[in-house]
Amino acid sequence: MRLIEVATKEQKKEFLEFPKRHYKKDPNWICPLDAEINGIFNPQVNKKFQHGEAIRWLLVDENSKTIGRIAAFYDKHIVNHFKFPTGGCGFFECIDNQAAAETLFDAARKWLIDKGMQAMQGPINFGENYNHWGLLVEGFIPQSYSMTYNFPYYQQLFENYGFKNYFEQLSYNKDLYSGWPDRLVKFSEYIAGRPNYSFEHLKYNKLDTYVKYFVDLYNTIWAGFHDNYMPLEEDEIRTMLLEAKTILDEELLWFVFDDGKPVGFLGVWPDINQVLAKLKNGKLNLFNKLKLLYFKRRAVNRIRVFVGGVHHDYQNKGVAGALFVQLIETAKKKKHLKFxxxxxxxxxNKKMNSLYKLSGAQLDRKHITYLKLFDDNLPFERFTNEFEGKLYDYKKKKD
Structure with a gap:
């Protein structure tokens, strides 16, 4: 076996093409867009490179046939949010061979040690944690957009190497038209009906205003809630929303206000994986762009809640439930949406898990974010959020 650092145009292409061959006979795998993966590793696109580095490898056998791939990376603004300086590995794919997997893991570990790291999370993204994050361990079905899929044997490859369960990522599915608990609906309607509360969905003709609402709320709510938190910037969110304009529905991104002050938001996007499954090859050429637009309403019957939050002063007051009811009532008016x-x-996150279960949603998938400590004598602790009781002063950390 031989490791090859990804550097040339041909190697970058092979990094994309290997998974397409690897999962060719698995109907549950949906090919992500090549442009999306390339963007993650492009310093001109991904702002993580302003304060971090990334590297990729291919693993080939004695016949120069690709049998695996992996990426390693670190973000200087995040590494010290952990008890020990921590980087990450991700975009791991490998044949069912422990020696091959350990060759890939060793490459990531050694590179991160050289960069001063004492641990690595994996498999994760060199970017936000709602994309390409975690190892699928339950629910081997077609995943929603940007959620990872892998073969079941990957769990053993990770755990045999010494990766430990840092936290679990739970995913639920809900039929929009199945019964919603009366208690939840009535209380949420009561909250929504109070005169001080108002609700608005995103409007592209006032994009800058809503981008500011989103970024200010996100940076207030999520600071200190998870290790990988980094404050968002308005430019990156504005760019993301503009680039996604053809697939997003502005009526499905909601904000709640108290006397005109934004206090919560809920971000939802159509599950375009239902379209990407028809494109099959990850290419977004003109023909596939036309197919994407054609199938946007014809093939997409599911929406994904990818981000949301309520200001700390308004938690446990029914505001989150009111946001959900607002979203559901709007979504049900769009007859093509079912789930x-x-x-x-x-x-x-006990509160959100309780809310999802109360809504009648069914837990149908589980991913794991693993942590590998490079020194076995270091104490391992799962992430519970109990030691994150105080908000980070994110501006201070950014400096």
Whole structure:
């Protein structure tokens, strides 16, 4: 076996093509867009490169046939959010061979040690944690957009190497038209009906205003809630929303206000994996762009809740439930939509798990974010959020 650092145009292409061959006979795997994966490793696109590095490898056998791939990376703004300086590995694919997997893991570990790391999470993204994050261990069915899929044997490859369960990512599915608990609906309607509360969905003709609402809320709500938190910037969210305009429905991204002050939001996007499954090859050429637009309403019957939150001063007051009811009532008016995908929520987030279960949603998938300590004598602790009781001063950390 031989490791090859990805550097040339041909090697970058092979990094994309290997999974397409690897999963060719598995109907549950949906090919992500090549442009999306390339963007993650492009310093001109991914702002993580402003304060971090990434590297990729291919693993080939004695016949120069690709049998695996992996990426390693670190973000200087995040590494010290952990008890020990921590980087990440991700985009792992490998044949069912422990020696091959360990060759890939060793490459990532040694590179991260050289960069001063003492641990690595995996498999994760060199970016936000709602994309390409975690190892699928339960629910080997077609995943929603940007949720990872892998063969079941991957779990043993990771755990045999010494990766430990850092936290679990739980994903739920809900039929939009099945019964919603009366208690939840009535209380949410009561909250929504109070005169100080108002609700608005995203409007592209006022994009800058809603981008500011989103970023301010996100950076207030999520600071200190998880290790991988980094404050968002308005430019990156504005760019993301503009690039996704053809597939997003502005009526499915909601904000709640208290006397005109934004206090919560809920971000939902159509599950375009239902379209990408028809494109099959990850290419977004003109023909596939036309297919994407054609199937947007004809093939997509599921929406994914990918991000949301309520200001700390308004938690446990029914505001989150009111946001959900607002979303559901709007979604049900769009007759092509049938299902709500709630992915993902950490096992440490007891409040959201309780809300999802109360709604009648069914837990149908589980991913794991693993942590590998490079020194076996270091104490391992699962992430529970119990030691994150105080908000980070994210501006101070950014500096």
């Amino acid at each position: 709500l995908d709630l992915s993902w929520v950490g096992d440490y």
